[in-house]
Amino acid sequence: MIKPGALFSLLFIGSLLFVSCKKDQEIGPKTETPVTNSKTSAVFNFKALADNLPLIPNTKWYVNANGDNYTVTRFNYYISNVKLKKDDGSLFYESESYHIIKHLEGAKSFTVSGMPEGDYDQVEFTIGVDSARNVSGAQVGDLSPDSVMFWTWSTGYIFFKLEGEYQTLTAPVGATYAMHVGGFSGKDNALKTCTFNLTNKISIRNDKQPKVFYDVNVNEIFTNPTTIDFDTYFVITSGQHGKTLAGNYSDMFSVNHIEN
Template sequence: MRISPIHLKIKIDAIVLILFASLCSCDSSENNHQQALTLNFDAAIGNQRFHTGEIFEAPVGSGTFRIERFKLYISNLILTNVDGEDYLVPNSYHLLDFSEPSLQVDIPNVPVDNYNRLSFMIGVDEVSNKSIDHVGDLDPTNDMVWNWNVGYKFLLLEGNYFPSESNETIGLVYHIGFDENTRRLEYEIKEKSPSYSFRLNVNSLFDSQHQIDFNELSNITFSKADARKVADNYSDGFIQME
């Protein structure tokens, strides 16, 4: 039986349409099984909203202080479902730069599931911390690296302290890094939502497991013992889910 060119073209067009519809259906099905997730972060000092350049009461001891720069890394976000299965968000390295008091982190293409736990690290994991040849939020131009041998600053806080007993101005410099100072924070998800909000209390960095008086310890960079104190503090109530 001989098929005319016209009938052949019609059949080919029909096959193409079927394949196209099938592909679209697959794409749609895949999209229906993924969702976007948003993490909102607000910074505070005690009960007051945080703003760079403003003066606040010192969290320990007397005097006042002002923060000019405040940045930190969160990374390796994990969502855990009710069966205990983890979803590690790929390439989840996020620099929170609190030049503004509120920040938003958008995470696309999260598999839809019944999650009941969420966790992330403060800092950068050991593998990525061994190299500064990165892009995005890990780009060295973000001023959050020392060098290839030391790695990243997990948290950077700089400002000034004004003792109450004198007119002196003392510079505050806290650059916290080193592999051993990553800390994983874990939160319970009580209700499914496309977004979750967190509140950072800067005072907790200095008044938690360890009390850090600006008058006594105004600079922490390469001292591992002192850096560990700040790391212990940021693992204990520093970031609360709201």
């Protein structure tokens, strides 16, 4: 593990001890008032890959676990309710914690600020938007309806959006897919919480800004635990198919390295 104060250290994927993602029946913003420090922050970066190669939009064809060919023209999702755990067990909850990642539109990172100084050995976040904000009326910033990640006030936010073309033995030439996942309550709840336990800690110090780099593997969306075939899943909104896809994409994240 990297020691606090080491300069320009690069910690690779071996730093990741354990990653887990689960459905949370009642995910919501934390009500605790976090201790904040105006001089601290950390940047979280997300790099889209197809297995081990950078994701190339629009023209590059990829093959999923079912043997279907596909391109990617849009790859968006919400990350919310970011929580950091310090090595002494104390927790920091980011306030107003809602971020859109739009891989093909340049929105591939966000900054979390105000955490107390210390060494943090766990990161947790939710994929999606919690029930409280889904029913809160018109909002701004990353929660604005103009984000193209919103259905209606009755159905709420789109948590995950993947679009492109696909080819199978039966699909016509130029067939397109639109996998849009949402649903925040009851049997349609597709919210997922992901936890990353790190041996190489994030060192938070005044006037320094560590960076956490995640790899996001698009091919993980189509496998584990369910193999996805495009002929069945080419259009998804919510319901059981959306929950199935959420169960797959919840493990598309892995920590590549940390720069303290």
